[in-house]
Amino acid sequence: MTVKELTLQSLYEDMVKWRRHLHQHPELSFHEFETSKMIADLLDSWGLEVRRGVSGTGVVARLKGDLPGRTIALRADIDALAIQDAKSSSYRSTVQGVMHACGHDGHTAELLAVARYYSLHKEETAGTRVFLFQPGEEVLPGGAVGMIEDGALEGVDAIYGVHLWSPMPYGTATTRPGPFMATPDEFEITIKGRGGHGGLPHECKDALVAGASLVVALQTIVARNVNPLDAAVLSVGRFESGTANNVIAANCKISGTVRSFNKGIRDIVRKRMEEIVKHTCEMHGCDYEFRYFEGYPPVVNDEREALRVLRVIQDVLPETAAAPGERIMAGEDFSYYLERKPGCFFFVGAGSETEASAPHHHPLFDIEEKAMLHAARLLIAVADDSALDLT
Numbered sequence: 001m002t003v004k005e006l007t008l009q010s011l012y013e014d015m016v017k018w019r020r021h022l023h024q025h026p027e028l029s030f031h032e033f034e035t036s037k038m039i040a041d042l043l044d045s046w047g048l049e050v051r052r053g054v055s056g057t058g059v060v061a062r063l064k065g066d067l068p069g070r071t072i073a074l075r076a077d078i079d080a081l082a083i084q085d086a087k088s089s090s091y092r093s094t095v096q097g098v099m100h101a102c103g104h105d106g107h108t109a110e111l112l113a114v115a116r117y118y119s120l121h122k123e124e125t126a127g128t129r130v131f132l133f134q135p136g137e138e139v140l141p142g143g144a145v146g147m148i149e150d151g152a153l154e155g156v157d158a159i160y161g162v163h164l165w166s167p168m169p170y171g172t173a174t175t176r177p178g179p180f181m182a183t184p185d186e187f188e189i190t191i192k193g194r195g196g197h198g199g200l201p202h203e204c205k206d207a208l209v210a211g212a213s214l215v216v217a218l219q220t221i222v223a224r225n226v227n228p229l230d231a232a233v234l235s236v237g238r239f240e241s242g243t244a245n246n247v248i249a250a251n252c253k254i255s256g257t258v259r260s261f262n263k264g265i266r267d268i269v270r271k272r273m274e275e276i277v278k279h280t281c282e283m284h285g286c287d288y289e290f291r292y293f294e295g296y297p298p299v300v301n302d303e304r305e306a307l308r309v310l311r312v313i314q315d316v317l318p319e320t321a322a323a324p325g326e327r328i329m330a331g332e333d334f335s336y337y338l339e340r341k342p343g344c345f346f347f348v349g350a351g352s353e354t355e356a357s358a359p360h361h362h363p364l365f366d367i368e369e370k371a372m373l374h375a376a377r378l379l380i381a382v383a384d385d386s387a388l389d390l391t
Helices: 003-010 012-024 033-045 104-120 144-149 207-218 220-225 263-283 303-316 335-340 371-387
Strands: 049-054 058-064 067-077 126-134 158-169 178-181 183-192 232-241 251-260 287-293 299-301 343-351
Touching (some): 003 012, 003 371, 012 033, 012 104, 012 371, 033 058, 033 126, 058 104, 058 144, 067 104, 104 126, 104 158, 126 144, 126 371, 158 303, 158 371, 178 303, 183 207, 183 263, 207 220, 207 232, 207 251, 207 263, 220 232, 220 263, 232 263, 263 287, 299 303, 303 343, 303 371, 335 343, 343 371
Parallel strands (some): 067 126
Antiparallel strands (some): 058 126, 178 299
């Protein structure tokens, strides 16, 4: 076992401690004040050059190695979600209605360990490492844009990020060249009818019935307008209407998400939504308001950098078949970094070794904490490989 590997393994206990502290004390997007302070204080104590308050509550730290090489950025997101933690673990959230239900606490802990590792091996490090601890990944417009505007990518040659992914088993990792994650658009539809007595429906304009018809009609968009060889998702996630059993609803609110991998598909879905909403509401004699919110761009990995990551995965996790993974319809604002710098976003399996894993954004969500060690190993190996690539 190498000295570097011994160093990394010795940091695992700290990783778990940091992750569990953050899990117990989660903070919502752009309100990560104590999280940010903890991160910056640790980085400062290790001798890194630290900038606080980037994009509000973000932290950027730099470490220049003693050997020549490129400048490589590594990113972790730090925000939690508005979900009540339903676990019974000793480290369950202590904040009512807020929890780390997507693994960002693990991302933060593993990147802290990577920063500490480099601070202990500065004399053997080629080039410069830039550590981005980003706020607000979970809400539009995301924290990546603000990080970039505040200069987080200045002088950076390449950037990498990792997501601990509970649907994948512990011990695995994957990525793919090109489109990897989707655009997470959102929509809101308000239908305005005329309410009245449930026994006198002929005197009303039933917004609930109009809404029900609309939900069914919207499901035809992908099935009948998008090439089956392409990929898109339209999901209605919320339907609110009615006040009592004997009252015709005057209003209906519908909201949901649209996912795709390219602008052409996004435009087709949006155009058809506008047409179907208009004609369905007119058919039922209702007025409406349609709002569409474009989310992050798709995560599009640089082909060369994705192949680099796949090669490193094979080296670090030789039992993993490092073939390109499948595309996924989740979204990530890491896409903004990849629009400006070559890089790659990849997944590390964090599914439980002993029981079924709850999905991301679920009240019972948790990770196999040993996956953080795999993620840290891969970040270091990819960064070191990329820093020496002077071609």
